[in-house]
Amino acid sequence: MAARRDTTLTERMLDFALSAHDVPDDVLAWTALRFTDTVGVALACAGRNLGSAAARLVLDEPAPGPASVWASGGHRVRADDACFANGMLAHGMDYDDTHTATMIHPSVVLVPAALAVGEQTGASGRDVLAAAAIGYELAARLGALAPGKPLQQRGFHPTSVLGIIPATAVVARLLDLPLTQAVSAAGLAGSMASGLMEFFSDGTDAKQMHPGWAGKGAITAAKLARHGATGPATVLEGPSGLLRSFAGVESKEDAFTGLGEEWTGTGVSTKPYPAGHCVHASVDAWRALRDRLALTPEDAASIRRFTALVPSAYLHLVCEPLADKHTPRTVYDARFSLPFTLALTVVDGSLGPDGFRTERLSDPTVLDVARRVDYEVVEYDEYPAAFPGGVRVELSDGTVHEEHLRHNVGSPGNPMTADDIAAKFRACAHGLNGAEQLLDALRGLATAPSLTDFTAAMAEVNVDFAQGSPS
Numbered sequence: 001m002a003a004r005r006d007t008t009l010t011e012r013m014l015d016f017a018l019s020a021h022d023v024p025d026d027v028l029a030w031t032a033l034r035f036t037d038t039v040g041v042a043l044a045c046a047g048r049n050l051g052s053a054a055a056r057l058v059l060d061e062p063a064p065g066p067a068s069v070w071a072s073g074g075h076r077v078r079a080d081d082a083c084f085a086n087g088m089l090a091h092g093m094d095y096d097d098t099h100t101a102t103m104i105h106p107s108v109v110l111v112p113a114a115l116a117v118g119e120q121t122g123a124s125g126r127d128v129l130a131a132a133a134i135g136y137e138l139a140a141r142l143g144a145l146a147p148g149k150p151l152q153q154r155g156f157h158p159t160s161v162l163g164i165i166p167a168t169a170v171v172a173r174l175l176d177l178p179l180t181q182a183v184s185a186a187g188l189a190g191s192m193a194s195g196l197m198e199f200f201s202d203g204t205d206a207k208q209m210h211p212g213w214a215g216k217g218a219i220t221a222a223k224l225a226r227h228g229a230t231g232p233a234t235v236l237e238g239p240s241g242l243l244r245s246f247a248g249v250e251s252k253e254d255a256f257t258g259l260g261e262e263w264t265g266t267g268v269s270t271k272p273y274p275a276g277h278c279v280h281a282s283v284d285a286w287r288a289l290r291d292r293l294a295l296t297p298e299d300a301a302s303i304r305r306f307t308a309l310v311p312s313a314y315l316h317l318v319c320e321p322l323a324d325k326h327t328p329r330t331v332y333d334a335r336f337s338l339p340f341t342l343a344l345t346v347v348d349g350s351l352g353p354d355g356f357r358t359e360r361l362s363d364p365t366v367l368d369v370a371r372r373v374d375y376e377v378v379e380y381d382e383y384p385a386a387f388p389g390g391v392r393v394e395l396s397d398g399t400v401h402e403e404h405l406r407h408n409v410g411s412p413g414n415p416m417t418a419d420d421i422a423a424k425f426r427a428c429a430h431g432l433n434g435a436e437q438l439l440d441a442l443r444g445l446a447t448a449p450s451l452t453d454f455t456a457a458m459a460e461v462n463v464d465f466a467q468g469s470p471s
Helices: 009-019 025-047 053-060 079-090 107-121 125-145 148-153 158-175 179-190 197-201 206-226 242-247 277-293 297-302 312-318 322-326 338-348 358-362 364-370 418-428 435-443 452-459
Strands: 064-068 303-310 373-377 389-395 400-405
Touching (some): 009 158, 025 418, 064 079, 064 452, 148 312, 158 206, 197 206, 277 400, 297 338, 303 312, 312 373, 322 338, 338 364, 358 364
Parallel strands (some): 303 373
Antiparallel strands (some): 389 400
C-alpha cells in the first residue's frame, strides 16, 4: 500500500475554493465594488483605445460563444477569448486596483474570468461574486508566500505569474469541477504562468497583456482538466514548482491558516489616478502642499527642486534610472515615472486619464518640471500595508516645505467609498451610451438570478475598436 502523503497547498486552496459556502455579506459587497471599478476602468481604456489589441484580435477572428467582449456593442465569444480581451483592456492604462502587500493587480485577472464563465454557465450574480471573493483571498495568501518585490527583481510580473492560480480556482468553482479535476487544472495552469517585467526597458505594451493572458490560461487549464488532462498537485511547493522557480522561495504553509475564517483578500487599493500605484502618495502629497502654500501651476517656476519621498521598495519601479524617468519614451512608460507624473500634476493641477497623451512626452513645460524632480528614500512604517510617500520642495526664496501621505487614497487605511467608485465609473464611461444601465447592473449583481442584465447592459456600450492603436 502506498504511503499517505501530506495534503498539498494546491489541494488546500482548491478544496476551499470548491467547498466554501459562507462568504460573508460584507466581503461580497466589497467584491461587487471591485467589479464596478474594473469594468469602469475597462470602459475608460476602450474609449481611448488603450489595451484594446486583444479585443481587436478576438473580434477580427471570432469564435462565437456566450461571453461579452466589453464595450463591443454586444459581440460575444468563447469565455477564454473574452477573458483575454477584457483583462487586457482593463489593464490598458494601469488604472485598476492593486493588492498592496503583494503588488498583485487581482481584479484584472479575476473579474474578467468570473464574468466570462458566469455568462457561460448561467451562474447567479451572487455565485459569481462569491467565486471572485474566494479568488481575491487565494491571491492574497499566495502573494504572501511570494511577495511582489522578489518576483519583480527576478524579472517576473506578480499579477500574471501568481494570478493564474487563483483565477483557475474561480473558474473551477463556477464550472463545478470535482476536486481532482480542479487540482489538475491548477497544476496545468502553473505551466502556463508567465509575464516578464522587460516592458520597463522600452515602455511597450506587454504588461497590458499579462492579466488577460492569465485569465485565458485559467479557463483553458480548467477545460483541459475537465477533458482528462492532469497536472501536478505540487505545482506550488514542489522542487520545480511555481514558488521556487519564479520567486526562489520555500513554501510557508501558515499563509493558508484560517482560510474562510479571516478574509485577508480585501487589502486592495483602488486607484484615483491612471498611473502606477507607487506614484500616488507623492502626487497627493504635492497637491496637499500646493493647497497649504496656495501655489498655482504658474508658481512652478519658483520651485528650485522637488524631492519625491519614497520607500526603497519602489525605486526600481518609478524612480530608477532617474535620467530615463525624467524623459519617458512612451505614454505607458510615463505612468511609471514619478518625476513625470508629479510634473503633470504640477502643470495641469491634477492627474487625470487624459493628461497622459503622446504629445505630453515632449511638452517643454512638463519636462522642465520633471527634470527638477529628484528622490530620497524614506522607509515609512505603513509600507507594505499601504503605498506611502511624500514630497519636499525648495522655493526660490530658499524655504523648504514637506508633506507626507502615509496611506494612499483608495488604500484600506484611506478608502474610496462606494459613491467614490461610482463617480469614478461615471467619469471613466463619460460619453458612452448605456453606461448608467451597466452601472445599475453591476450594483445589482448580489441579487441577480443570472448575468442576463449585465450582458444586456454591456451590449449597449459600443466603442469602435477597429480604429487601431492611438498615436
